[in-house]
Amino acid sequence: MSDRGHAARTHPPEGAAALVQGDALDAARVEALLDLVPPRDRETRPASLARAERQRRRWATQVVVADELARRACAERGLKPPEAVGPPRLLAVAEEDVAGLGSIVAAVLAHSPAARTLLSALEDGQDVPASAMRDYYDRNRDRFLTREALRRGVDPFGDAAPTDFLPYPYVREGIGHELRLAAGRRAFFAWLDGARAGVVYAVGHEHPGDPAHPDHEHRH
Structure with a gap:
């Protein structure tokens, strides 16, 4: 293949924000999302606002x-995300999701039905061994105090009696659900890191934390 053809495959064309698996991603999709996201920073100086x-x-x-x-x-994977209902709405991301997921992943899950569908499939596909659930119960005793024990201020790692804790069979299902969700999130993070490794970005659309551009910042 000629150098010219190689360049066409490896650099986003005009009007594209990136190449995703060799296909141009229309920059208009980025602009459409920006219309749904309020400015993050309240800067007044022109240089700061531009940055x-x-x-x-x-x-x-x-x-x-x-x-x-x-x-x-x-x-x-043969998964069918739900169709969007109604006109696009202002994108709102809960602060607790930003804290737990990072702003990019939290916004992805808020914005993308496909991402939510994929995450749900990854969660459902996790196999949590019974030993892991029991180990979680034993290591996090403070999470399973009874209401009465909480009212009395019982130290779960001190003088607590067996009756001060919710029985394991009573909480086992909830523990399994929580561990599956956590494992599903880890699988989603791993998938996303691998999937976007080959993405080629147009100038001005690089990752915010990419040190190759002068405005980079490591803030997710």
Whole structure:
């Protein structure tokens, strides 16, 4: 293949935000998401405002790229995400989700039905051994105190009696559910890291934390 053809395959064309698995991702999808996201920073100085907007576009590009990758992963796995209902709405992401997932992944899951569908499938596919559930119960005794023990201020790692704890059979199902969710999230993070490793970004759409551009910041 000629150098010209090779360049066409490895650099996003004009009007594209990135190449995803060799296909151009329309920059208009990034702009459409930005219309749904309020500015993150309340800067007033022109230089600071311009920098904040550049980073906001890079952040939005990551969300749109992840949505595209999730759509493709769902198609490959025979998963059918739900259709969007109604016009696009302002994208709102809960602060606790940002704290637990990072702003990019939290926004991906809020924005992308395909990402939510894929995450749900990954959660459902986790096999949590009975030994792991029992070990979680034994290591996190403070989470399983009875209401009466909590009212009395019982030290779960001190002088607590067996009757101060909810019985293991009573909480086993909930523990299994929680561990499956956690394992599913780890699988989703691993999938996303691997899937976007080969994405090629256009100038101005790089990852916000990419040290190759002068405005980089490591803030997820």
